[in-house]
């Protein structure tokens with residue numbers, strides 16, 4: 238693009254959902270002829286897409302705004318923290334504009350006011366899958382915004398409102414465009430993927446001449462028509478999740494469920510305002526494995542929730558033993574400003590929280606390591622994310638980007654691997670997080686002889 242194009246700096250913080258918002262804004266900026274530049278010095282204006290989920294994210298977002306104000310001085314703030322505009326304006330009264338998540342119009346209005354676009358018929362050379370912040374071969378696919386639950390530790394519904402699902406045909410069209418643009422893995426994100434379509438009463442939509450309901454199962458069926466992996470994130474433990482597992486067993490969506498259980502004590506789950514039938518949850522995890530033996534179950538838990546007794550914490554450890562989850566993230570409870578859980582009695586002392594977190598992680602680390610070790614000797618289909626010093630850094634079907642482990646392929650050069658390739662890998666070793674192995678290459682094979690999707 239020419240030297241004369243107006244220049245925008247962009248700082249993107251937060252979760253994959255915020256990343257999708259950033260991608261939309263960046264796409265629109267490029268469509269209108271703005272250049273995206275990588276330094277404060279060269280930018281005419283800076284957009285900061287913030288996160289406001291937990292206190293540390295609020296602090297990080299405020300720091301990022303402060304840095305942009307110091308280094309550049311013309312700053313547009315958007316994203317989750319934008320919902321608390323008084324807090325931002327109190328610290329940084331000179332920011333040009335503050336808007337909340339997904340408010341693309343306000344961001345673009347603020348950019349136009351600060352920096353009018355240059356009209357040029359040749360600038361809209363944006364690929365029709367848009368601009369992506371993730372590597373070219375995987376992309377986040379946001380299917381809805383907001384959430385109808387009211388978990389007591391969470392303020393997302395008060396920031397983002399109730400569930401609003403995108404029509405199924407829009408989502409499938411976007412997925413199709415992404416795959417045409419070279420994406421090999423679609424990461425389905427939302428606040429609650431299993432509730433998809435409830436607000437639209439599961440209204441049908443047409444894609445490629447076929448009718449699909451706006452519903453998680455139909456969405457998965459549509460996505461399975463595309464030549465790419467589809468991975469489901471943020472699934473709430475509803476019974477109808479069971480309907481998706483046969484699709485996983487048939488290889489139509491990845492055999493991977495990211496399903497935050499949060500705790501295993503019925504009383505604590507009730508205080509969290511989450512489903513409390515732990516025995517049923519456990520039965521269901523075991524049944525999923527019967528239907529789909531390769532399924533990977535990832536979950537997150539909170540330890541040290543207000544009122545959690547030692548016995549209730551031990552119930553959680555027993556659940557880990559029984560459920561044998563593959564991947565687990567855990568957090569020591571930390572109050573989020575505005576969450577109803579802050580009013581609960583009997584906060585757990587910080588030292589006890591940290592001690593429980595350490596015990597929890599130690600137990601789960603052993604389980605995860607054993608589950609990885611059991612894969613040694615197997616062949617896993619992997620997607621190559623990067624090549625570094627002759628070693629390919631890849632992920633198997635069990636590994637989501639950024640949050641799970643990796644598969645290190647030792648013979649990347651010999652196998653002629655490139656970023657974005659699918660390849661079968663014989664697993665030869667494991668550690669606590671990652672797998673190691675060799676790409677299967679027939680003698681004299683070219684890269685194109687490798688087994689690809």
Ligand code: SF4
Nearest residue numbers: 384386388391393428
């Ligand atoms: S389901 Fe998730 S987004 Fe919705 S209230 Fe609970 S924790 Fe928050």
